[in-house]
Amino acid sequence: MGKILDGKAFANLRAEKLKKQVEKLKAQGIEPYFCVINIGDNSASKVYVRTKKRRAESVGIIQKIYQLPKTESEEDVLALIDKLNADPKVHGIMVQLPAPEHINVNRVLERISPEKDVDGLTPSNIGRLWQENHFVEPATADGIMALLDHYGVDLEGKNAVIIGRSNIVGKPLAALMLEKNATVSILHLATKNLSEYTKMADILVSAAGQANLVTKDMVKDGAIVIDVGINHVNGHLVGDVAFDEVEPKASMITPVPGGVGPLTVEFLMEQVIKLTRRANGIRE
Ligand code: NDP
Numbered sequence: 001m002g003k004i005l006d007g008k009a010f011a012n013l014r015a016e017k018l019k020k021q022v023e024k025l026k027a028q029g030i031e032p033y034f035c036v037i038n039i040g041d042n043s044a045s046k047v048y049v050r051t052k053k054r055r056a057e058s059v060g061i062i063q064k065i066y067q068l069p070k071t072e073s074e075e076d077v078l079a080l081i082d083k084l085n086a087d088p089k090v091h092g093i094m095v096q097l098p099a100p101e102h103i104n105v106n107r108v109l110e111r112i113s114p115e116k117d118v119d120g121l122t123p124s125n126i127g128r129l130w131q132e133n134h135f136v137e138p139a140t141a142d143g144i145m146a147l148l149d150h151y152g153v154d155l156e157g158k159n160a161v162i163i164g165r166s167n168i169v170g171k172p173l174a175a176l177m178l179e180k181n182a183t184v185s186i187l188h189l190a191t192k193n194l195s196e197y198t199k200m201a202d203i204l205v206s207a208a209g210q211a212n213l214v215t216k217d218m219v220k221d222g223a224i225v226i227d228v229g230i231n232h233v234n235g236h237l238v239g240d241v242a243f244d245e246v247e248p249k250a251s252m253i254t255p256v257p258g259g260v261g262p263l264t265v266e267f268l269m270e271q272v273i274k275l276t277r278r279a280n281g282i283r284e
Contacts, residue, residue: 002225002250003151007143010150011262014270015059021273022060025280032061032276034092034118034269035084039077040070040100049096055265061272070100077103078111085113091276092118094268097168115279118271121167129175136271141173143263144205144226145180151252153224155180159200163187163214163240164207169228173205194218206240216245225253228260 022032034056038049049065056063066080077095084090093116099105114124120136128135148155160182164170174184185197195218198204206214207228219225229240239256247253254260277283 002247002253005147005151005226005252005254005259007147007254007259008257008262010147011143011266014146014266015055018266018269018273019059025273025276025282026060028280030276030280031089032092032272033090034061034063034094034272035066035090036063036094036096037066037068037077037080038096039068039072039103042098045096045098052265052268055269056272059269061269072100072103074103074108077108081108081111085111085116090116091279092116092272094118116275118268118275119168120172120271126167126172129172132179136274137176137267138168138172139267139271140169140207140228140260140264141176142271143267144173144228144260145176146267147226147254147260147263148203148224153203153252155182155203158182158202159185160203160205161185161187161197161201162205162207163194163198164205164209164228166207169207170205173207177203208240210240211238212240212242214241214246216242216249219246219249221249222251223249225250226260227254227256229256230261 025032036049036052038045053063053065084093093112095108109121110123112122114122117125117136120138125135155177160177162170162174165186165188170186174186177184187194187197198218199220201223203224204219205226205228209229209231211231211233225241225246227239227241231238237257
């Protein structure tokens, strides 16, 4: 039986601490202020943006949403980012992805000031992450690392296998796990035989976005399984892992929902506070 890694409870615990940090900042006259730019009407994005706003408000962070029409020109998005970069009351900026096709996402992300880059997706922050000189970490990856640490998992010398190589999950998580001396493999759609790699995993992370991708025959006995996937199947939210059959083989496993999802939102707020502190010269 796999021990359930309760991301929701851990996120709530962290949120209580964060609330106190926010109160301290406010007592010094500092109002943490976070801007989210959402372009277009992707329904999942709108839900994510609202979830973040609720979480921000619950810990005392001001979150402003810039909801732009899907026809918004790239120039106008860049001009908005320039304005927010220059505004001293703004501590964090993020662009909700995906963006409409006419928007060059790399150009838009690069425009965000690295000092206000909540998602850690500007080239300089990605570079710093791989140089083990982090300024800010992508929230999902940071949350997974903290969850493993919370449950006493030591990555040193372990085989970590990550399915998915996106800039927001797979790659930053690989950098963070490598830094903890895990031996990291990143799998993707061109990987020939997934299970050949997954069976070697002491820690298996799936961030592919495909329901039932990870089945029990792909997992070694006693593995730690982290399910990042969010999939909607017959009106239900499920991960990438066939939970019922994998859970008995795993030593630890995250559920969906209630695993990685709540951590992402919590750690996003933690990045906002980290950037707010730095902007005000407050040491961690
Ligand atoms: P992307 O679509 O950007 O990346 C998916 C990655 O998975 C790609 O690298 C892709 O390979 C790989 N992949 C997809 N299917 C397979 C497969 N069958 N075999 C091997 N590799 C595969 O997604 P994201 O990283 O943005 O998100 C991944 C999942 O995690 C989604 O379900 C998303 O909703 C969820 N998510 C959940 C979060 C949370 O808080 N719980 C936060 C962020 C994301 P290739 O590169 O070759 O295309």
